[in-house]
Amino acid sequence: MTTTTRGFATIQQRDLVNQIADMLTEALLKGEFAPGMHLAEAQLARDFGVSRAPVREAARLLESRGMLVSQPRRGFFVRTFNAAELDDVYDLRLCLERHAVRLLAGKLTAEMEASLDAQLETMRRVARDGTAVQQIEEDVAFHRMLCEFSGNQRLVRVFDELCHEMRFCILLIGQLYDDPTQVAESHQPVMDALRTRDPDACEAAIDYHIGIAQQRVVEMFRERETS
Amino acid sequence: MTTTTRGFATIQQRDLVNQIADMLTEALLKGEFAPGMHLAEAQLARDFGVSRAPVREAARLLESRGMLVSQPRRGFFVRTFNAAELDDVYDLRLCLERHAVRLLAGKLTAEMEASLDAQLETMRRVARDGTAVQQIEEDVAFHRMLCEFSGNQRLVRVFDELCHEMRFCILLIGQLYDDPTQVAESHQPVMDALRTRDPDACEAAIDYHIGIAQQRVVEMFRERETS
DNA sequence: CATCCTCAAACTGTCGACACTCGACAGTCG
DNA sequence: CGACTGTCGAGTGTCGACAGTTTGAGGATG
Numbered sequence: 001m002t003t004t005t006r007g008f009a010t011i012q013q014r015d016l017v018n019q020i021a022d023m024l025t026e027a028l029l030k031g032e033f034a035p036g037m038h039l040a041e042a043q044l045a046r047d048f049g050v051s052r053a054p055v056r057e058a059a060r061l062l063e064s065r066g067m068l069v070s071q072p073r074r075g076f077f078v079r080t081f082n083a084a085e086l087d088d089v090y091d092l093r094l095c096l097e098r099h100a101v102r103l104l105a106g107k108l109t110a111e112m113e114a115s116l117d118a119q120l121e122t123m124r125r126v127a128r129d130g131t132a133v134q135q136i137e138e139d140v141a142f143h144r145m146l147c148e149f150s151g152n153q154r155l156v157r158v159f160d161e162l163c164h165e166m167r168f169c170i171l172l173i174g175q176l177y178d179d180p181t182q183v184a185e186s187h188q189p190v191m192d193a194l195r196t197r198d199p200d201a202c203e204a205a206i207d208y209h210i211g212i213a214q215q216r217v218v219e220m221f222r223e224r225e226t227s
Numbered sequence: 228m229t230t231t232t233r234g235f236a237t238i239q240q241r242d243l244v245n246q247i248a249d250m251l252t253e254a255l256l257k258g259e260f261a262p263g264m265h266l267a268e269a270q271l272a273r274d275f276g277v278s279r280a281p282v283r284e285a286a287r288l289l290e291s292r293g294m295l296v297s298q299p300r301r302g303f304f305v306r307t308f309n310a311a312e313l314d315d316v317y318d319l320r321l322c323l324e325r326h327a328v329r330l331l332a333g334k335l336t337a338e339m340e341a342s343l344d345a346q347l348e349t350m351r352r353v354a355r356d357g358t359a360v361q362q363i364e365e366d367v368a369f370h371r372m373l374c375e376f377s378g379n380q381r382l383v384r385v386f387d388e389l390c391h392e393m394r395f396c397i398l399l400i401g402q403l404y405d406d407p408t409q410v411a412e413s414h415q416p417v418m419d420a421l422r423t424r425d426p427d428a429c430e431a432a433i434d435y436h437i438g439i440a441q442q443r444v445v446e447m448f449r450e451r452e453t454s
Numbered sequence: 455c456a457t458c459c460t461c462a463a464a465c466t467g468t469c470g471a472c473a474c475t476c477g478a479c480a481g482t483c484g
Numbered sequence: 485c486g487a488c489t490g491t492c493g494a495g496t497g498t499c500g501a502c503a504g505t506t507t508g509a510g511g512a513t514g
Contacts, residue, residue: 015299016468040495051469052496053280057287064291072242073475073496088381092326095382099322154315155322158385242497267465278499279466300466300505 016050020058023048028067028078029171035080039068065164079168083222086169090214093162097143097210100150100159101194101202108194112149116191119145123184135183136170142187146206166217173220186212243277247285250275255294255305256398262307266295292391306395310449313396317441320389324370324437327377328421328429335421339376343418346372350411362410363397369414373433393444400447413439 024044027033039059045052059076062068068076104112119142126134140163147159177183186209193205251271254260266286268279275282286303289295295303331339346369353361367390374386404410413436420432 038495042495053468056496057283057467060284060287075496085381088379091379092381092385095322095326096319099319152315152318154312154319154389158319158388161385162381244497265465269465280498283466284497301507302466 016054017057017061020044020048020050020054021061024058024062025067028062029168031172033078035078035172037078038074039076039078041075065161067164067168081165081169081172081221083218083225086166086221087214087218089162089165089169090210090218093159093166094207094210094214096155096159096162097146097206098203100147100152100155101190101206102199103150103152104146105194105197105199105202107151108149108197112145113195116142116145116149116194120184120187120191123187124181127180127183130180132177133171135177135180136167139183139187140167146190169221170217173217173224243275243281244284244288247271247275247277247281248288251285251289252294255289256395258399260305262305262399264305265301266303266305268302292388294391294395308392308396308399308448310445310452313393313448314441314445316389316392316396317437317445320386320393321434321437321441323382323386323389324373324433325430327374327379327382328417328433329426330377330379331373332421332424332426332429334378335376335424339372340422343369343372343376343421347411347414347418350414351408354407354410357407359404359407360398362404362407363394366410366414367394373417396448397444400444400451 033039041052041055041059044059045055048055059068059070063070063076067079069079070076119138123135123138123142126138130138144156144159144163147156190202190205190209193201196202260266268282268286271286272279272282286295286297290297290303294306296306297303346365350362350365350369353365357365371383371386371390374383417429417432417436420428423429
């Protein structure tokens with residue numbers, strides 16, 4: 001209710017928790033908090049100009065997303081990842097998307113195909129004139145579509161959770177792609193495989209695609225770790 | 228139940244939040260709250276003899292476990308499942324365990340084998356003289372071992388989440404098995420397949436095993452739905 | 455008889471306050 | 485000199501209160 005720190009006082013009456021969670025997320029992704037760092041509720045509350053209650057809830061939310069961890073009576077800490085954990089995340093993601101494309105192969109409609117094609121087009125666009133963050137977002141969006149179109153909503157939820165963690169790690173290592181055009185083009189084989197409607201071909205394509213990404217990201221993360 | 232290494236009783240100072248979460252979970256599994264029912268924070272706080280803050284946190288915890296859902300400014304409601312959602316949960320579980328046994332096939336150690344065999348034995352025991360709840364718990368424990376031994380900790384976490392939901396649904400439909408001895412025996416083929424170390428055989432065995440359970444549970448749930 | 459409006463009760467979101475715990479640091483005693 | 489103890493500040497866990505919102509009952513209206 002008190003004044004915001006800056007001019008953008010868009011009606012705060014609506015859901016402080018989500019706003020705080022978003023701001024915290026952004027700060028985390030920007031690397032403003034060092035991994036393992038302790039986040040004091042009172043301090044954050046002062047920074048945001050609110051009481052501790054919504055801060056606490058927002059922190060719990062981020063905890064459930066795996067971006068923070070909490071210890072009883074000690075509070076919240078920025079989640080630390082090691083390369084092995086990141087590898088697990090990618091491994092699980094591969095497991096999910098494999099399943100998704102197999103399901104999708106048997107039910108791909110013209111609308112889905114059009115949506116995916118459109119998304120590929122978007123990716124090509126941001127590859128030319130988009131920020132690294134945008135490129136990652138559109139990349140994720142394509143994969144999320146695959147999960148959504150699989151028809152298993154529960155799978156999408158888990159995928160979203162994993163995405164939070166992957167984003168977190170990717171933003172930590174800085175940039176992901178050295179040639180942005182690859183972002184879009186590396187997805188084309190997946191799209192082509194889907195069009196064949198052959199589950200095995202789809203699985204192979206996604207296997208290859210994610211395997212590459214996994215190798216790259218985990219490797220870069222491992223390098224960052226030893227510095 | 229849990230004893231400290233020195234034999235002292237565990238100090239009952241664990242936060243209220245966890246205690247409340249446990250009680251709420253128990254109440255939910257006992258079916259004391261109807262699906263879709265609104266849970267008023269103040270009322271629960273009175274019931275537990277605490278303030279709303281810990282109740283709120285406990286509720287958020289259960290929300291993250293998928294047992295409650297919340298709507299802004301309206302509060303918490305008991306999660307309702309429909310057969311399709313439950314089917315999704317089983318589908319995803321199958322996806323996870325398939326992956327787990329494939330990984331496990333390539334790394335099964337003698338210790339793991341012994342643990343799994345021991346768990347099968349426990350299952351046989353509770354099949355004879357255990358409650359339905361115990362039988363389910365030991366059943367789950369076996370599958371959890373498969374996930375743990377796969378080596379992917381992140382996978383285990385997702386499995387745990389799914390388990391909460393499956394337990395919830397299973398307890399809703401009352402009893403799961405009509406012949407308790409099947410509980411243990413239906414797992415034997417999975418164990419046998421693992422011993423061959425053949426990923427394909429393992430996948431096939433778990434496919435069959437979970438497929439049966441899925442069919443059964445979802446079917447029973449669907450019946451309950453239309454009543 | 456159905457519909458809309460009013461209003462009070464109930465409830466959630468948020469706040470500030472207090473008690474208790476944890477960790478650090480310094481002082482004390484062997 | 486080292487181990488133990490008391491104290492202090494920082495921070496979390498919990499509480500009661502207030503304000504604004506939602507809900508549902510009941511009356512007014514067409």
